[in-house]
Amino acid sequence: MQQSLFLFHSSKIVKTASRSLAFPPRPPFFFFHSSSSPASPSKPQQQQQPPCTSTSPIGSPTRVQKFISAQSDPLLAKEIFDFASNQPGFRHSYSSFLVLILKLGRSKHFSLVDDLLIRLKSERYQVTPNLFSYLIKIYAEANLPEKALKTFYKMLEFSIKPLPRHLNRILELLVSHRNFLMPAFDLFKNAHKYGVFPNTKSYNILMGAFCLNGDLSIAYKLFNKMFERDLEPDVESYRVLMQGLCRKSQVNKAVDLLEDMLNKGFVPDSLSYTTLLNSLCRKKKLREAYKLLCRMKVKGCNPDIVHYNTVILGFCREGRAMDAIKVLEDMPSNGCSPNLVSYRTLVGGLCDQGMFDEARKYMEEMLLKGFSPHFSVSHALVKGYCNAGKIEEATAVLGEMLKYGEVPHTDTWLTIIPVICEDYETERMGKILEEVIKVEIKGDTRIVEAGVVLEDYLIKKIRSRSKRP
Numbered sequence: 462m463q464q465s466l467f468l469f470h471s472s473k474i475v476k477t478a479s480r481s482l483a484f485p486p487r488p489p490f491f492f493f494h495s496s497s498s499p500a501s502p503s504k505p506q507q508q509q510q511p512p513c514t515s516t517s518p519i520g521s522p523t524r525v526q527k528f529i530s531a532q533s534d535p536l537l538a539k540e541i542f543d544f545a546s547n548q549p550g551f552r553h554s555y556s557s558f559l560v561l562i563l564k565l566g567r568s569k570h571f572s573l574v575d576d577l578l579i580r581l582k583s584e585r586y587q588v589t590p591n592l593f594s595y596l597i598k599i600y601a602e603a604n605l606p607e608k609a610l611k612t613f614y615k616m617l618e619f620s621i622k623p624l625p626r627h628l629n630r631i632l633e634l635l636v637s638h639r640n641f642l643m644p645a646f647d648l649f650k651n652a653h654k655y656g657v658f659p660n661t662k663s664y665n666i667l668m669g670a671f672c673l674n675g676d677l678s679i680a681y682k683l684f685n686k687m688f689e690r691d692l693e694p695d696v697e698s699y700r701v702l703m704q705g706l707c708r709k710s711q712v713n714k715a716v717d718l719l720e721d722m723l724n725k726g727f728v729p730d731s732l733s734y735t736t737l738l739n740s741l742c743r744k745k746k747l748r749e750a751y752k753l754l755c756r757m758k759v760k761g762c763n764p765d766i767v768h769y770n771t772v773i774l775g776f777c778r779e780g781r782a783m784d785a786i787k788v789l790e791d792m793p794s795n796g797c798s799p800n801l802v803s804y805r806t807l808v809g810g811l812c813d814q815g816m817f818d819e820a821r822k823y824m825e826e827m828l829l830k831g832f833s834p835h836f837s838v839s840h841a842l843v844k845g846y847c848n849a850g851k852i853e854e855a856t857a858v859l860g861e862m863l864k865y866g867e868v869p870h871t872d873t874w875l876t877i878i879p880v881i882c883e884d885y886e887t888e889r890m891g892k893i894l895e896e897v898i899k900v901e902i903k904g905d906t907r908i909v910e911a912g913v914v915l916e917d918y919l920i921k922k923i924r925s926r927s928k929r930p
Contacts, residue, residue, distance in 0.1 A: 522554035535564040566599040588619045601634045606641045609634045625660045636670035665697050672705030700733040707740035728761040742775025777810025801832045812841040828865045836870035847880045
């Protein structure tokens with residue numbers, strides 16, 4: 462007797478089945494015994510279905526949905542879905558559609574997703590907004606702005622009003638592609654026709670996109686439009702405009718916008734200050750940058766290491782290393798400690814100005830704190846001392862680095878060794894070389910090469926002396 466109960470022996474059997482598995486048109490000879498009642502070989506059993514489904518010989522939609530969920534292969538899950546669909550009296554649950562759509566979408570079988578959406582609509586399923594939230598996310602991850610845009614209108618076809626979060630997620634994806642900026646703007650302008658009203662975040666997304674595109678006038682119009690729509694700009698709204706102004710080198714207007722922001726009771730965030738400080742330093746408005754740095758704490762935003770390093774770099778670039786020292790010395794009193802970048806920038810700036818003693822002081826301080834100077838910094842200091850004829854100071858810097866396990870770069874060795882050889886006796890130089898070879902040889906330091914150069918130099922020097930009368 463033909464069995465009428467639906468059973469797949471185990472997920473393991475199905476997973477190993479061929480992808481081209483063809484199911485027979487009549488009920489298959491697979492058995493799945495109900496956990497609630499034993500199967501009878503002489504009388505077919507029927508399971509109770511939810512009210513929304515017809516009586517089916519293959520089991521409940523819930524069982525089928527669980528089996529579809531268990532499949533790691535989305536195409537095999539689709540075959541199971543299609544097989545169940547062809548059984549008399551069977552109607553899938555909405556959960557089965559949702560699970561399968563997500564599986565197919567994440568594996569980029571988008572044409573199959575479209576087919577399932579058409580079927581959901583034609584069979585009058587009650588669809589939830591979450592389905593479209595998932596789809597928008599999937600299209601965003603797949604970098605498909607056009608499909609995300611169509612999803613907005615697909616929601617309307619299902620009589621689901623998109624929410625502002627749906628609109629914003631679509632706008633974010635669209636504006637990330639320059640050729641979709643105007644379609645994004647059109648969607649933004651027309652959304653209210655469908656009962657979707659852009660919020661502050663919607664405006665910020667469009668303002669940021671137009672600022673990046675160099676269309677500051679449109680960004681400003683959107684900013685002012687927010688007030689007409691009784692929307693309150695937030696910190697991000699102001700920051701987006703500041704960044705746009707700074708990109709156009711209109712830093713004075715950006716500072717005015719900051720003042721307007723403060724007057725209206727907003728507390729600028731860290732990134733807003735970073736944008737302004739960087740722009741002021743690049744425009745060589747160092748006095749204004751330093752004043753802004755000092756005002757930050759008073760205005761409710763504690764300066765962090767990025768803010769301090771930005772100003773230190775600005776001063777050093779303009780040959781004002783002593784002012785940079787003042788900024789660095791102010792840091793601890795404001796609860797911020799200098800980091801590797803702070804010291805490297807300052808030591809480099811001091812070397813550039815020929816202030817080698819000050820540079821040496823801060824290099825020793827950074828070594829004491831466990832920071833490793835970049836080879837260009839230590840090399841500049843050693844080279845500066847050598848050029849000034851201060852061999853003792855140059856070797857002291859070298860010794861300090863070796864003391865802390867910092868191996869000088871090859872260029873540094875090649876700079877100092879000839880100078881030392883001219884100034885010291887051969888015996889003393891041999892002792893220095895002994896200290897050098899005690900240091901661990903690393904792949905990037907190539908101390909051996911420096912040693913070879915030193916050996917050649919000493920041989921030539923000895924030979925030249927022996928030839929003298």
